[in-house]
Amino acid sequence: MAIQTVGIVGSGIMGSGIAEVAAKAGHTVVLRSRKQETADAMVAGLEKSLNKQVDKGRLSEEDRDAVLGRVSATDHLGDLADCDLVIESIVEDLAVKKALFAELDDVVKADAILATNTSTLPVVEMAVATKRPEQVVGVHFFNPAPMMSLVEIIAPLTASDATVEAVTAFASACGKDPVQVKDRAGFIVNALLFPYLNNAVRMLENGTASRDDIDSAMKGGCNFPMGPLALLDLVGLDTSLSILDALYAEFADPNYSPAPALRRLVAAGHLGRKSGQGFYDYRK
Ligand SMILES: NC(=O)c1ccc[n+]([C@@H]2O[C@H](COP(=O)([O-])OP(=O)(O)OC[C@H]3O[C@@H](n4cnc5c(N)ncnc54)[C@H](O)[C@@H]3O)[C@@H](O)[C@H]2O)c1
Numbered sequence: 001m002a003i004q005t006v007g008i009v010g011s012g013i014m015g016s017g018i019a020e021v022a023a024k025a026g027h028t029v030v031l032r033s034r035k036q037e038t039a040d041a042m043v044a045g046l047e048k049s050l051n052k053q054v055d056k057g058r059l060s061e062e063d064r065d066a067v068l069g070r071v072s073a074t075d076h077l078g079d080l081a082d083c084d085l086v087i088e089s090i091v092e093d094l095a096v097k098k099a100l101f102a103e104l105d106d107v108v109k110a111d112a113i114l115a116t117n118t119s120t121l122p123v124v125e126m127a128v129a130t131k132r133p134e135q136v137v138g139v140h141f142f143n144p145a146p147m148m149s150l151v152e153i154i155a156p157l158t159a160s161d162a163t164v165e166a167v168t169a170f171a172s173a174c175g176k177d178p179v180q181v182k183d184r185a186g187f188i189v190n191a192l193l194f195p196y197l198n199n200a201v202r203m204l205e206n207g208t209a210s211r212d213d214i215d216s217a218m219k220g221g222c223n224f225p226m227g228p229l230a231l232l233d234l235v236g237l238d239t240s241l242s243i244l245d246a247l248y249a250e251f252a253d254p255n256y257s258p259a260p261a262l263r264r265l266v267a268a269g270h271l272g273r274k275s276g277q278g279f280y281d282y283r284k
Helices: 013-024 036-055 061-069 094-107 123-127 161-173 189-205 211-222 228-235 237-251 260-267
Strands: 005-009 028-032 071-074 085-088 113-116 136-141 150-155 177-182
Touching (some): 013 028, 013 036, 013 136, 028 036, 061 071, 085 161, 113 161, 150 161, 189 260, 211 228
Parallel strands (some): 005 085, 028 071, 085 113
């Protein structure tokens, strides 16, 4: 099945990025947020991002207008009825995601595919919350979605080959480089990345080195574009904590057991860039 119309549920960092990717690739995109103002703000954010690309000469005004013309915003789940693919990118909470999948199952057409952008949670649990488990997969974009080339396609035991292939083809049509991976917490990238990020927090916590020196060391010593603490701020500390909790629940590996400092920052509402404060201060 060729995917033309794409629904995006969730108006956070990732939902907005995926919406931009899909619309720029020529898909009709329906953005759904719980509030119409937030859905409209996503379109405004998309316009701002496209305007920047026009200013830099990377996009023509005509193409910008065409992209915006393909995007609509709504607070009604029912407006996703005609979508070929719906990608949910809401809070990393299994109970909330399962409830959304059950609701989506009742509103989308019979042959629609439902996908989750979860970073770690078991996709099969979302699949069995619907009456179409063979048409449910994970499609894991990376942050920022318009810039990062990787998409992990997660095939739970319940998914049909046709569904996995259709979503892989969708990711390729979006100009991404998809990889296929089994339904295990953290898939490929986060299973390997998060012990490193978590241990950077522990290193800061036990006073081995300062925040700036930890980040400088990993940039200068490993040629990484940003240090681990800056990366945690970009991902979002709440999302990072949920990822580690899910990894620890699955593997019981102490490397995944969240550093207490991370949990305390989240409790304080210091969520990284999105809240203005995390390991760094973004408020100035
Ligand atoms: N941040 C990253 O680097 C990253 C990368 C890849 C995948 N992800 C995954 O993408 C998903 C979204 O992450 P994000 O970084 O965009 O988060 P975010 O905090 O920026 O946005 C979360 C969105 O979920 C909505 N939301 C919160 N509670 C809800 C509820 N009870 N019901 C419905 N919607 C609710 C919020 O309004 C918001 O629109 C998560 O599953 C996360 O694991 C995140």
